[in-house]
């Protein structure tokens with residue numbers, strides 16, 4: 001097997017005194033599609049921020065075999081001010097920025113990439129809208145476009161499905177499945193039932209991390225993993241997370 | 249006396265230039281302040297700088313220079329302590345705010361004799377700006393404009409989403425510290441014209457008026473410069489004819505303009 005893109009070894013992390021992550025290890029390989037689940041406050045966001053290099057763990061190591069700029073990131077909704085005076089196009093273009101460059105001309109390549117990203121998430125008509133005037137789904141589309149515009153090797157999505165409608169949710173996940181053919185995806189979601197058919201493996205995070213090498217998980221297993229999440233059953237079978245899923 | 253004749257006076261010409269330069273600097277940095285919700289931090293820096301005014305009086309150097317040093321120190325301290333989570337951000341601001349005022353009051357008290365122009369530092373005095381003041385304000389306005397033209401995109405991206413900007417390799421800390429220093433300097437030079445008590449409004453009201461009609465960072469910036477200048481001129485003229493303090497009249501004009509703008513928005517756009 002190839003060397004992992006990211007390798008997290010025995011990581012401890014605390015904001016103050018209390019450990020939020022304890023002895024967490026995880027290797028992320030090319031073409032992985034990992035669903036990260038766990039209770040609120042379980043440390044999911046903290047884990048991906050450590051992966052992104054935004055937080056430095058007190059113990060253990062996070063090693064990358066890719067550049068920071070090869071990572072695409074969609075942060076949890078509360079990270080940005082949704083009324084900030086910035087347009088859809090400006091947000092998306094920021095995903096191409098790299099370092100501190102002084103440029104006045106808009107290069108053709110850049111513009112074409114922005115156009116393609118706008119189209120990909122279906123936001124071409126709303127390109128000049130300030131983000132404060134978008135619906136929840138439109139906002140998340142914009143943030144997704146910003147994350148994928150640089151064609152990253154690793155795509156990290158922190159709850160992209162909050163405040164979005166069902167239609168966008170379905171579109172989002174089929175787009176991610178398509179993108180997974182070119183990039184590795186790390187997806188935090190509060191709804192394991194919905195993401196289950198699309199992901200390949202599951203990481204349960206609740207201070208510690210349990211890696212589950214299948215896209216299905218039962219309530220019993222969640223208990224064993226100390227991962228008390230509310231399971232929303234989308235199928236008819238009780239205690240099973242999913243009914244219909246795509247076999248690979 | 250008619251309006252044209254008024255503008256023949258040297259002190260009025262100075263005042264108009266001061267209003268223009270202040271509007272450029274405040275229109276631009278104010279947009280950053282308002283968008284990033286840094287109004288309270290700016291209030292803290294403004295009031296803390298009074299400490300420098302007092303020290304300046306006491307030691308006999310230009311109070312504005314003292315204010316500049318203290319304002320920059322207060323800005324850097326706030327930014328640094330907030331980042332390191334030493335204290336809650338709003339508590340840090342409140343402490344520096346009142347500490348600066350306290351130092352200023354003590355030193356003004358200790359200075360023998362009457363502190364001249366003390367009121368003009370508190371409430372501004374646009375009609376007494378000197379050519380030295382004007383040169384300093386010109387340098388500031390040019391610096392602020394240059395920084396925002398050269399680094400427009402990185403500034404916008406850092407202000408919108410700092411963590412994402414870090415992943416994109418933008419030097420976030422450099423931008424943050426550069427901007428907080430510019431904010432402090434803008435405040436100090438506006439103290440000369442608008443005064444410590446009133447400067448905050450010059451940094452926020454034009455932006456909020458413009459923001460009623462546009463939600464784009466660059467448009468708010470340009471609109472605030474134009475509106476700020478317009479309101480300052482109008483305030484200046486009114487204060488002259490009504491024989492009332494210029495700084496306060498400019499603020500009053502700004503608030504009136506805001507109300508008129510709101511009304512126009514309701515009438516035209518129905519909300």
Ligand SMILES: Nc1ncnc2c1ncn2[C@@H]1O[C@H](COP(=O)(O)OP(=O)(O)O)[C@@H](O)[C@H]1O
Pocket residue numbers: 015016020038039040041042043044045046047
């Ligand atoms: N910036 C922070 N400072 C202090 N504590 C934090 C901070 N961010 C998160 N926490 C705490 O760390 C724990 C894990 O948070 P988080 O990683 O956001 O969980 P999740 O994303 O799984 O909901 C929570 O108890 C939360 O309150």
Ligand SMILES: [Mg+2]
Pocket residue numbers: 044045046076
């Ligand atoms: Mg989270």
